[in-house]
Structure formats: C-alpha cells, structure tokens
Amino acid sequence: MMRNRIICSREALENFQIVTINGKVIFEDKDRVVRIARAYSQVVKSAIKPLFDGKSIDELTKEFYDVLPNYVYLETALKQARTITDGLLDREDEKGKIIHARIRRFWFGSRGNKSDKGNRNIKFHVLEDHVLIKVKDPWGKWVFGKAYFGKEYLPLLKELEDLASKKEEGYGAVVSFKDYPMIHLQIPLWLYLKHFSSPKPNGYGLIAGFDLNSDRLNVVVINKESRVVTTKTWWYSEVVSHGFLKDKAKALRLNALSESLNFLSRIGVDYVVFEDLFLVKKRKFTRSKSGNRKVSRFAKKQLLVHGVIKGLRLGFNVILVNPKGTTNSEDHDKVMREKGFDRHTASAYLIALKGLGMLNDIK
Incomplete structure (x- = not known):
C-alpha cells in the first residue's frame, strides 16, 4: 500500500x-x-x-x-x-x-x-x-x-x-x-x-471524503466496496455571524480539521480525500449579502493546504479530486434522495467515491 x-x-x-x-x-x-x-x-x-x-x-x-x-x-x-x-x-x-x-x-x-x-x-x-x-x-x-x-x-x-x-x-x-x-x-x-511526521498504524484501507464549508466540516468514510462506514460533522456555526473575529474563526476551523484527522486515524482510515480547489478559478458570489460575507471571509484553500499537510504528517495518503459534480449534479441529488444525506454529507460521500475511483485507476 x-x-x-x-x-x-x-x-x-x-x-x-x-x-x-x-x-x-x-x-x-x-x-x-x-x-x-x-x-x-x-x-x-x-x-x-x-x-x-x-x-x-x-x-x-x-x-x-x-x-x-x-x-x-x-x-x-x-x-x-x-x-x-x-x-x-x-x-x-x-x-x-x-x-x-x-x-x-x-x-x-x-x-x-x-x-x-x-x-x-x-x-x-x-x-x-x-x-x-x-x-x-x-x-x-x-x-x-x-x-x-x-x-x-x-x-x-x-x-x-x-x-x-x-x-x-x-x-x-x-x-x-x-x-x-x-x-x-x-x-x-x-x-x-x-x-514532524508521526508514524501511523496500518488501517483497513478506508477512504474518507471531506466537504469543507464556512460553518461546518462534513466527513464520510467508505470502504473499498463503496459502502458507507461512518459519517460525522464538526460544527463551528458561530464563525459566520457578523462581527466574529477572523483569526478566531480560522482557529476554530483548523481545530475541527485537526480533530477530524485524529479521529480518522483512530478508526483505521488510510486515505483522505479533498476537493482540488486549485482547479476552481472563480469564487461564486450570490445576491445574499450574508452569503457573500461567508464566501469572502472563508479562506477555503488555506484550510485545504492545512488539511493536506496535517494529513501527510499523520501518515495518511492524501488525494485531491476534481470538484465538478460534487455539489450540484444529478448524482448529488440521487445520493441525497437514496441515502437520506443532507447536501454537505452527500458532497463528502461523492468526494470519497471520486478518491476511490482515482485509487482504482492507478492500481
């Protein structure tokens, strides 16, 4: 492996x-x-x-x-x-x-x-x-x-x-x-x-997909047969409220990401999968002022870089997948409907599946 x-x-x-x-x-x-x-x-x-x-x-x-x-x-x-x-x-x-x-x-x-x-x-x-x-x-x-x-x-x-x-x-x-x-x-x-790397015990070949958001972190763990092993959400909803300190918001998001990676190490995950945000060229703004504030204040790429480096330090293999179709697509709607997932959990599941697909392609 x-x-x-x-x-x-x-x-x-x-x-x-x-x-x-x-x-x-x-x-x-x-x-x-x-x-x-x-x-x-x-x-x-x-x-x-x-x-x-x-x-x-x-x-x-x-x-x-x-x-x-x-x-x-x-x-x-x-x-x-x-x-x-x-x-x-x-x-x-x-x-x-x-x-x-x-x-x-x-x-x-x-x-x-x-x-x-x-x-x-x-x-x-x-x-x-x-x-x-x-x-x-x-x-x-x-x-x-x-x-x-x-x-x-x-x-x-x-x-x-x-x-x-x-x-x-x-x-x-x-x-x-x-x-x-x-x-x-x-x-x-x-x-x-x-x-600074820490040795990680061999896991069970599990794959964890991450959906990074301004107010929460969603993770879905699957096995090599695409079956869901567990789902988990780390919330930090207060960070998107008006006037919340930017540095404090950053600390809470990074802490949630570190906690999630430590959790995944304990349950036998070997691969962590994130969206490849460097393929996304533009931020999407909306008509909502509060929504635009979340977009402009949320340094998602910075969180991704932290997650990748932290994952490597903990001994995970890190996979970045094309984000196309993981948020708004027929597959996304189908996952929400058939598995009863909310939209963020459904995104994390599709990200995990894409990671599994990349692993299968290179073996």
Whole structure:
C-alpha cells in the first residue's frame, strides 16, 4: 500500500512544495528594515494597475528599480503583485465587475534559490536557543537580528542551513510587521515531514471524503466496496455571524480539521480525500449579502493546504479530486434522495467515491 503520498493534479501539487514556519525577530536597526518594507509595498501596490493593463514583469523591473534597487526583492514583489492581479481577475461579483484590491499588509519577501546558498537577501544561522538573521539592505550593508522560533524547529532549521550552504536547497523568506517584526521561512515540504511526521498504524484501507464549508466540516468514510462506514460533522456555526473575529474563526476551523484527522486515524482510515480547489478559478458570489460575507471571509484553500499537510504528517495518503459534480449534479441529488444525506454529507460521500475511483485507476 502507498504510504504518506499526495495524489493530485500538477496544478495543485505546486501549492504543496513548502511549509511556512514563523518566528518573532528583533532587529538591531529596525528603521532600515522598515525602509525595505515601505519600498517593497510601494512596488506591489504601484504594479497592480500596469499588470492589469498588460505590462510584463520584465518591463516593470526596469521601471521600479529606482524604488527598490535589488533585483531579487523587486522580482519577488512583482510576482506578488501578479498573484494579486490574477486573483482579482478570478473574483468577479454577480454584476461582472472586478473586485478592487485593498492592500493593508506591510511586509517584504525574497525568493529562495539554491545557487544563492538558500536565499540571496535573507540569511540565517542556528544557535543553541535562537536563530541569527541578516537582511540585505539595498541601500547599505546587512541588517542583523535575532529570531525566536519554537525549540522544536531548530533541528529542522539546522539541517536546512546545512543544505543551503551546500547549494542543495533554497528557501523563501518574508519579513512582516503586523504587531511586531516577524520572519516567515518557507521550508521544503519533504524536509518538514522528515522532522514532524508521526508514524501511523496500518488501517483497513478506508477512504474518507471531506466537504469543507464556512460553518461546518462534513466527513464520510467508505470502504473499498463503496459502502458507507461512518459519517460525522464538526460544527463551528458561530464563525459566520457578523462581527466574529477572523483569526478566531480560522482557529476554530483548523481545530475541527485537526480533530477530524485524529479521529480518522483512530478508526483505521488510510486515505483522505479533498476537493482540488486549485482547479476552481472563480469564487461564486450570490445576491445574499450574508452569503457573500461567508464566501469572502472563508479562506477555503488555506484550510485545504492545512488539511493536506496535517494529513501527510499523520501518515495518511492524501488525494485531491476534481470538484465538478460534487455539489450540484444529478448524482448529488440521487445520493441525497437514496441515502437520506443532507447536501454537505452527500458532497463528502461523492468526494470519497471520486478518491476511490482515482485509487482504482492507478492500481
């Protein structure tokens, strides 16, 4: 049997190459680091309209070099602007109008590269209880700081530092300033799983389908003969109420997902199946203001990424299936009618069936 593997489309696989770990950082000269962030943010904001108008990243690199005179910072900022632009093009409301961007974050990033010994602009060195950080100032010398991650991350970072010094791995890095300076290091997924995976006992070949929603999580477990073994729902209805804190809502959803995966591990599930949301290009908005609030505030792809990585850590094989037909289709209506499932449970069942179909196709 396959172990600890992800089965999905090529488009989806690109989104599961890294895991980000976060640490608080204290810089010796914070003002110089803030200057980098101001220039970086200015580039991101200023590049969105030209990108909409069809300008290329190469053209904008020359145009904005005076604002941020560092090629790697500039390239990373422009790719971030491109991602925002693509997201806006995909998010049309019911009248066909583009939803405008409001960029409130204050940060800067530098993409990783093996040939730069990990990263050209943001370096780290692991010590006994903290991590030394140095950041390249485009207008001057390096800026030094101390970062504090959990101690459990230090062996992982030490191995990444060794790999980077040998030009065997790169790592992306972001510095942000929401409440205080933070550094976010992008770790290769294989290395993260090497340090944080838990051994899972062999199960019974059961398959669990997940239907992720803004107010609940539905799971249906089937066996290899397509028979339903169990169904279960984790509720967090309060998170969609007006004024509910976004961070608290995120925590409740992630907690429900973690609880569900732990439950499935105990009952002998070997495969967990999610919809491949990276095949869905547009968010669907409705005439309902409350419904649109749920759509806009519910980071479903973020929840999916968490579920996939958590599933791999716990030793599951993870399958992502095409979501077409799992919500509105004749098959969906038939499942609701014949099995007496509500629409979300019916979706989870169809997702599980699609996962079983993919397994049968590759055997």
